[in-house]
Amino acid sequence: MLLSLNDEIRIIGEAANGAELLTLLSSKVPHVILMDIRIPIMDGIEATKAVKDQYPNAKVIILTTFNEDEYIFNGLKNGADGFILKDSDSKEIIKSIKAAYEGTLLLHSQVTSKLIYALQNIPEYPSTPSVEKKDLSKLLTPREIEVVEQIMQGKSNKTISMTLFLTEGTVKNYVSRILDKLELKSRSELIIYLKGK
Numbered sequence: 001m002l003l004s005l006n007d008e009i010r011i012i013g014e015a016a017n018g019a020e021l022l023t024l025l026s027s028k029v030p031h032v033i034l035m036d037i038r039i040p041i042m043d044g045i046e047a048t049k050a051v052k053d054q055y056p057n058a059k060v061i062i063l064t065t066f067n068e069d070e071y072i073f074n075g076l077k078n079g080a081d082g083f084i085l086k087d088s089d090s091k092e093i094i095k096s097i098k099a100a101y102e103g104t105l106l107l108h109s110q111v112t113s114k115l116i117y118a119l120q121n122i123p124e125y126p127s128t129p130s131v132e133k134k135d136l137s138k139l140l141t142p143r144e145i146e147v148v149e150q151i152m153q154g155k156s157n158k159t160i161s162m163t164l165f166l167t168e169g170t171v172k173n174y175v176s177r178i179l180d181k182l183e184l185k186s187r188s189e190l191i192i193y194l195k196g197k
Helices: 018-025 044-054 069-077 090-101 109-121 142-152 157-163 168-182 187-195
Strands: 032-036 059-064 082-085
Touching: 018 044, 032 044, 032 090, 044 059, 044 069, 059 090, 069 187, 082 090, 142 157, 142 168, 142 187, 157 168, 168 187
Parallel strands: 032 059, 059 082
Antiparallel strands: none
8 A cells, every 4th residue: 555655666466475476477577576474375485586586687575574584584595685674664665665676785774684693693504604715806806896895885786887887787797797706696695795794
């Protein structure tokens, strides 16, 4: 109801569970999906993974609460593009949707703290052992490091392209190469990894 009042956002569908969502996506894929974690049949974490596997360009924002640390962490591993709190006001939700649409990761500060804590305290996180000891300057080119610095400031690909005088496509290529080199899956993993260093 809140979103439908905003002129810049058009709701193209609603689903009661993850399985229903995947059926809806077979006919039309939205730019941004708001995903609740606690949904029946296929929960939000499984559904996020399925969406990102089949529709990698769709942005997924997970709605969470403070007591769902494990879900937040697993959502990140499965490619979530952002996390917002269920009790956020409409302005913050709309800001998050716009940020995700533009390729920017927007995390509530308390959610970020929980993610950093999770990365530092869950040993089975697949990327941590291999990237923990790596020196970025030995892995990335100076230009890639510049792109990483821009990402850490929360800038979208479009903003980065203007700041570094590159095309948006070139920035996307840099981001893909950076993620490959660091063995990470998403911008969110990159930000959390670097903040935790």
